[in-house]
Amino acid sequence: MAIIKYKKIKSTNLKAKQLGKNGVKPWTVVLADSQIGGYGRKGERWFSPKGGLYFSIILPKTNIEDAQILTILAAFVVARVIKENFQNIEPLIKLPNDVLIKDKKVCGILTENIIGEDVKLSVMGIGLNTNISAFPKELKNQATSIKIEEGKNISNKKILNQILKLIKEYFQSISV
Amino acid sequence: MKTNLKIGDKIYKIEILEIDNNIIKVAVDDEEYFFKQDGEDIILLEENEIFSLFGFDEEEKNLHYIGEEKVIKAPISGTISKVFVKNEQKIRKGDIISILFSMKMENEIIAESSGIVKKLKIKEGDTVNKGDILIILE
Known part of the structure; x- marks a missing residue:
């Protein structure tokens, strides 16, 4: 998978959609160290300071039902990767696409589709709170990070590679 | 809800969708049927009843049949x-x-x-x- 990395970007989903519309090939990943306009469902702001893991995947052409299944599977993938790397953490999946630790959100997944008579493009964005030390007051009771739970920094690169590998495997299994 | 139903040798694509106002749409392949719950009865809606329920006026009802728009x-x-x-x-x-x-x-x-x-x-x-x-x- 090709990974296009940005130090700072408005939103990895916005960039991935732009690239996808311009023909950039599937499984290209847009990765950012930070986002200034990261968003979740219904345009809600996603807190995206440096340290977290923010990326979007241009998915292969698919139908909308498979895009939905893959979004749900992505939540399982993230939870599994967290569990396998950090045995002290017990992630919980809040279907369809949130991952929580002790009732606080640690990951959000947003899939966006462009649809005419069929699905033209699907982009899956994942925001995972990895190395975030603190959250603003309004998010303190709703969000957490792996760093807060583990008490130390973790490798974004390692976590990203594991997540991407599993998502691609699951996509190939549901698309047969 | 979507499913496939096999009757004899033929497989039918079935979709059941609940719509507002106690209306259920059942699609069998490309044919759509609308049912309304009336007390304990489930009633198949006639075409003019479907139009009035969904607020089509006479002009729009004609548009429904116009393929050129x-x-x-x-x-x-x-x-x-x-x-x-x-x-x-x-x-x-x-x-x-x-x-x-x-x-x-x-x-x-x-x-x-x-x-x-x-x-x-x-x-x-x-x-x-x-x-x-x-x-x-x-």
Whole structure:
């Protein structure tokens, strides 16, 4: 998978959609160290300071039902990767696409589709709170990070590679 | 709910969708049937009853049969969270018409043909079903 990395970007989903519309090939990943306009469902702001893991995947052409299944599977993938790397953490999946630790959100997944008579493009964005030390007051009771739970920094690169590998495997299994 | 039903050697695609006002739509392959719950009875709606329930007036009822009008239909069921066009606006192929929130995903609905918006049939907050007309173009 090709990974296009940005130090700072408005939103990895916005960039991935732009690239996808311009023909950039599937499984290209847009990765950012930070986002200034990261968003979740219904345009809600996603807190995206440096340290977290923010990326979007241009998915292969698919139908909308498979895009939905893959979004749900992505939540399982993230939870599994967290569990396998950090045995002290017990992630919980809040279907369809949130991952929580002790009732606080640690990951959000947003899939966006462009649809005419069929699905033209699907982009899956994942925001995972990895190395975030603190959250603003309004998010303190709703969000957490792996760093807060583990008490130390973790490798974004390692976590990203594991997540991407599993998502691609699951996509190939549901698309047969 | 979607499923396949095998009767004899034939397999039918079945979709059952609950719509407002105690209305259920049952699609068997490409045929759609609307049922209404009336007390303990489930009643098959006649075509003119379907039109009156969904608020089509006489003019729109005729439009339903006109194949030459260009229409943009909802490709999936969901809730309209944003509308980007208005009546008499010129749109081009590829323009975003609306954002449709469906299946916990955000879906940009784009125009597959150009034209002028003759009638915009949606607003933010509307629930639409797959196949519902969103825009009539001229």
